[in-house]
Amino acid sequence: MNNSFILRGGIAFSNGKNNIITYSKGYVVCVDGVCKGAFADLPDMYKGLRVYDYGNNLIIPGMSDLHVHAPQYTFRGIGMDEELLEWLSRYTFPEEAKYANLDYAIKAYTYFTEDLRRCFTTRAVVFATLHNEATIELMNQLEKTGVITYVGKVNMDRNGGENLQEASAEQSLKDTVAWLDAIAGKYKNTMPILTPRFIPSCSDELMRGIGKLSKERGIPIQSHLSENKSEIAWVQELVPESTCYANAYEMFDTMGSKELPTIMAHCVYSDRLEMQILKKHGAYIAHCADSNMNLTSGIAPIKKFLDAGVNIGLGTDVAAGSSMNMLKTMLISLQASKMYYRLVDTSVKPLTFEEMFYLATEGGGSYFGKVGTFKDGYDFDAVVIDDSKMFSMRDMSVRERIERMCYNDADVSIRDKFVKGKKIFSAII
Ligand code: GUN
Numbered sequence: 001m002n003n004s005f006i007l008r009g010g011i012a013f014s015n016g017k018n019n020i021i022t023y024s025k026g027y028v029v030c031v032d033g034v035c036k037g038a039f040a041d042l043p044d045m046y047k048g049l050r051v052y053d054y055g056n057n058l059i060i061p062g063m064s065d066l067h068v069h070a071p072q073y074t075f076r077g078i079g080m081d082e083e084l085l086e087w088l089s090r091y092t093f094p095e096e097a098k099y100a101n102l103d104y105a106i107k108a109y110t111y112f113t114e115d116l117r118r119c120f121t122t123r124a125v126v127f128a129t130l131h132n133e134a135t136i137e138l139m140n141q142l143e144k145t146g147v148i149t150y151v152g153k154v155n156m157d158r159n160g161g162e163n164l165q166e167a168s169a170e171q172s173l174k175d176t177v178a179w180l181d182a183i184a185g186k187y188k189n190t191m192p193i194l195t196p197r198f199i200p201s202c203s204d205e206l207m208r209g210i211g212k213l214s215k216e217r218g219i220p221i222q223s224h225l226s227e228n229k230s231e232i233a234w235v236q237e238l239v240p241e242s243t244c245y246a247n248a249y250e251m252f253d254t255m256g257s258k259e260l261p262t263i264m265a266h267c268v269y270s271d272r273l274e275m276q277i278l279k280k281h282g283a284y285i286a287h288c289a290d291s292n293m294n295l296t297s298g299i300a301p302i303k304k305f306l307d308a309g310v311n312i313g314l315g316t317d318v319a320a321g322s323s324m325n326m327l328k329t330m331l332i333s334l335q336a337s338k339m340y341y342r343l344v345d346t347s348v349k350p351l352t353f354e355e356m357f358y359l360a361t362e363g364g365g366s367y368f369g370k371v372g373t374f375k376d377g378y379d380f381d382a383v384v385i386d387d388s389k390m391f392s393m394r395d396m397s398v399r400e401r402i403e404r405m406c407y408n409d410a411d412v413s414i415r416d417k418f419v420k421g422k423k424i425f426s427a428i429i
């Protein structure tokens, strides 16, 4: 299979946040890794290209996971009776400390990278740990999967306990520069992202240093924002001059810009002021509903943010989120928005399926450029899905089938997955 071809099947993709275009037996064209559009009838100019006919399978754009912690993958699903701060100190920090041992990291990251290759995700933004060697190992492994990623060596110089804390702001910044230098020019699909864990983990001096480094090197930033009430109160104590949590990031010049947007996970408690700060900087919200349920954090009013024009994608946030399956994340996000409407604020309508499909594909994909839909000029990222086990007594439309796929993820399987026109996973081999 070269990098120019046509896939045939039941096609669905977003055209803006309120519209899904479908073709029951359509064509999606890839030329040199770039999508040339999807069509009900194949235009004459593409008739010379090889057609791969997937029969009744579904073909959708690849999904973007904007927030996932690779070192937490192997302990997902335990310790879930705790809330954020207790969960971090009892389970997460002790686990991440083990990545000081490279042999441990090599093995554990194999489980993460192999499962990432096999899931609906074609793009991901990943937290590693504070350890340089282990982070480079993770990047080496990710590069081989063909999934396109941003990866962050984590910065944390306070409140990590004895085993998961850098000696000083200076040391943390020095290690970050050494990590960036070590991987410069090494990868095609794997890019660095600066990763101050969250304000409680990073001194003012460290935060300022990260802001400066981001500007100097043109490298984006990811972090956590307004996830949990105790966390927010703690940030107010740590940075008393700030008007809100997002303003604390702003003060340290880490909120980014439209050209180099910061990704902030959660934003469960972001109010109007915080929403305005996010929008002003062109920041992305990584909405992590599975995590927010598991750690009893709350429900982010995503519909409000979306209507206000804030950039948003979905994050699985493993291991606070218990799976890398984006269909599951979509479903929980839908259910959460319905309960927010019913129980919290009836002026905030539930997210529609159209909006959720958009967030999982084009919404998050836009962080990576022209990614996440089958419009002309977008990178050709696609997932071919077999939903033949989802029995029905009548013919379902493609729109009905993708909604059912999301509500019943256990009944569908991935047949092939493409990134920029390259097949990176096939169920057959
Ligand atoms: N805030 C700071 N670190 C973390 C983490 O590892 N997971 C989550 N969910 N929130 C965080």
Ligand code: FE
Pocket (backbone or CB within 6 Å): 067, 069, 224, 265, 317
């Ligand atoms: Fe997280």
